Structures are given as C-alpha cells and as structure tokens.
Amino acid sequence: MKKTDRAAQIWALPLPTPGGEFVAHYSTQGLCGLDFPSLGNRPECATTAVPPPPAIRRWHALATEALARALQDQAPENLPPLDLSSGTEFQRRVWRVLRKIRPGQTRTYAEVAREVGNPKAVRAVGGACGANPIPVFVPCHRVLAANHRLGGFSGGLDWKRTLLAREGVKTTG
C-alpha cells in the first residue's frame, strides 16, 4: 500500500470467453499469469479493487482478443507483453521452446529436453511445463508424452484434450 509496493503490484482481471471465465494477471511488465475457468472462480474475488491503469487495460484488451482467437485455433496475434520473469532460468528456457511450437504441432517432453540442451532433464521439463504461468499463450498443452500419449496437465487434462482437439492433434491417451 506504500510506494515500495508499487513494483510488486499485480492486477487480476476476469477474462470472459465462450469456454468460461479465465482470470488474467498483470504486472507492470505485462501479462504474468492466466488461470483457467474453475468453479471457485467468482468474478468478485478475482477482480482487484483499484481500477487498472490504461496500459494494463490495453494489454487486457489484447489478451482477451488473443485468447478468443487461440480458443478457435487461430494463431493469436498482437499478444500483450508476457512477463515470464517469475521462472527460474531453466524454466524460462523451456518456456521459450514452447512458444515456438505452432498450433497443431507437438513435441514430446524428451524432445523439449533436447532442445533446451539438457537431454536427460525429461522429468524436469514436465515440471517446468507445470510451472508455466501463462498456459495457452505459452502452449504447454502441445507437449506430449512418448508414443503420442497425452501426459499430464496442471490445468486439467480436459483442457489439454480440448485445446489439442481444436488444433487437430490426435493422441493415444
């Protein structure tokens, strides 16, 4: 509540979509979190009391449009800046690889491990995917287990299945 807290201020804004109400989190650096709709997600507890500054409302407009596109399997365009500074160095390397996977493409956890230069860190890649604060835009759902199996998803496997199905990806799991 003092000036020392200003750098840490986070705004949480409800983000309605046809698939339910997400919640977007913004730091002064950009979008820093995206929560899937959940039963406990009531608008009142998600919204910050103070109105967000214009820059953040602009980012939120971009995020809203981009998420609508992403949920229809169109490549999101005009994303707001993504603030991924919360991650460790390893996690940020993984997330950078994930962002290069186009809609309809997939990687395995092992392939991502190889791409970040640490081929044996396969389980750790799974951990980094699970720690991804901005699902959908950082498309951790496009990482599958070996042999086209679905693998896990912290946002709920239903969402992973849904997102992949919209992109035309088939899995054996």
Place this chain on the structure above:
DNA sequence: CCCTAGCGGTGCT
C-alpha cells in the same frame, strides 16, 4: 496392463 530403475529441477527443511 503392470512394475522398476534412472533421471534432473525445484522447493522445503
């Protein structure tokens, strides 16, 4: 299908 061993990052103590 079920184990099991081996693996590396992360967070907690």
Place this chain on the structure above:
DNA sequence: AGCACCGCTAGGG
C-alpha cells in the same frame, strides 16, 4: 546438505 516430489522414459514382465 538432504529429501521428497514430479505433466518422464525405456525396458521387462
């Protein structure tokens, strides 16, 4: 420092 947890994988019933 140690330790338990994992969105894993390959190998062997």
